[in-house]
Amino acid sequence: MKKLVLGILVLSVILSACSKDTQKKEDQNSTEDKIIEISNAQNSYGIYYKTNLDSGLTRIDYFDFESQSSQPLCTKSNCLHKDESCPAIELTTYKDGTLISMGSNDKNIYYIFTADIIKENKDTGMKDYAPSLFLAKSDLDGSNLSIVYQAPEDRVYQGYAYIYEDHLFYPFSGMKYLDDQKKISINSSAIQLACVDLVSKEEDVFSNKDKQDLAYTSVYGFIDNKVYYSELKQEEKIGVNPVAVKTYDFKTKETGTPYEECLITNSRIINNKIYGYDGIRNQYISFDLKTGKQVGLKEGPVLKGNTNIFSVDGIINISTSADITSPAELYTYDAIEGKELDSSFYSSRRVDQGYLIFGKDGYEITEIS
Numbered sequence: 044m045k046k047l048v049l050g051i052l053v054l055s056v057i058l059s060a061c062s063k064d065t066q067k068k069e070d071q072n073s074t075e076d077k078i079i080e081i082s083n084a085q086n087s088y089g090i091y092y093k094t095n096l097d098s099g100l101t102r103i104d105y106f107d108f109e110s111q112s113s114q115p116l117c118t119k120s121n122c123l124h125k126d127e128s129c130p131a132i133e134l135t136t137y138k139d140g141t142l143i144s145m146g147s148n149d150k151n152i153y154y155i156f157t158a159d160i161i162k163e164n165k166d167t168g169m170k171d172y173a174p175s176l177f178l179a180k181s182d183l184d185g186s187n188l189s190i191v192y193q194a195p196e197d198r199v200y201q202g203y204a205y206i207y208e209d210h211l212f213y214p215f216s217g218m219k220y221l222d223d224q225k226k227i228s229i230n231s232s233a234i235q236l237a238c239v240d241l242v243s244k245e246e247d248v249f250s251n252k253d254k255q256d257l258a259y260t261s262v263y264g265f266i267d268n269k270v271y272y273s274e275l276k277q278e279e280k281i282g283v284n285p286v287a288v289k290t291y292d293f294k295t296k297e298t299g300t301p302y303e304e305c306l307i308t309n310s311r312i313i314n315n316k317i318y319g320y321d322g323i324r325n326q327y328i329s330f331d332l333k334t335g336k337q338v339g340l341k342e343g344p345v346l347k348g349n350t351n352i353f354s355v356d357g358i359i360n361i362s363t364s365a366d367i368t369s370p371a372e373l374y375t376y377d378a379i380e381g382k383e384l385d386s387s388f389y390s391s392r393r394v395d396q397g398y399l400i401f402g403k404d405g406y407e408i409t410e411i412s
Contacts, residue, residue: 077208093145194237216235218231234274257274317354358398373389
């Protein structure tokens, strides 16, 4: 098992950022500012991201918003950042895991790793392999890395997670074995959501308890003590088939369905609203989670057979094509600013300085004009 060795030096960009007065923004007490999204490692100072090297290795890099420059998350002097002696590369295989996604706030970086749990089968004398995932946390310079949660085996991670009020929320599917030796397996399509109290370690699987096959489960976000989410079935189409908006109160463990029909299935809450697209009326829309009111914002494109729609920070993104083999048409609409953006803004994020865009040369920030 590899031993992760991190230097004691602090990244200059992190040190500079952290030495600033940490005066709170006026809206920093809002729910959105308390959420750590573990698929987007962005904080007030910059964003951490994975870089795939030509050697086949993966490295963690950091883009600083103020200087608009990137560098590896490495504290080692005279490091070339090309092999596993670099802490930014070594970190990606912590505890023999594979780094899947990251999240960050202004104090820590969080990491989701997947790994195989290997056990000896006493009956056969052979090795059994079971999928697993774990959550780790470090300081902003990558130091003091430790595991804060280990999921039960046989859970397959579904690509994103959130930390809110010391609770971890993540979707997973089960693993089905087709033989006694657990050598041949398939993933279940019964996606469920787990809530883990990171202090008490108490865990609750609160969604899809009858284990229906789903296309995906989408977490909208949080209002007060409730997580808002929806479930899209395999045969349903995004933006066309309405879904029920469901809630789970992680304090009382009560579930609810405040709204039976909503056309938005993959969006993040901003100012108590979610944003998406009405593929029947061909218009960008908002949905108020406090009132249940849907509002048409602007006319948009006609959706084709193969479509994906998602919204983050109030920026609605559409990718649509005739089928999976055809080139996709990309559309982006900023529902907060009320304007259409060109395709270079597809999948961009909103930051104080403007739009954060990942292009062919890495991250850059474009001001809002």
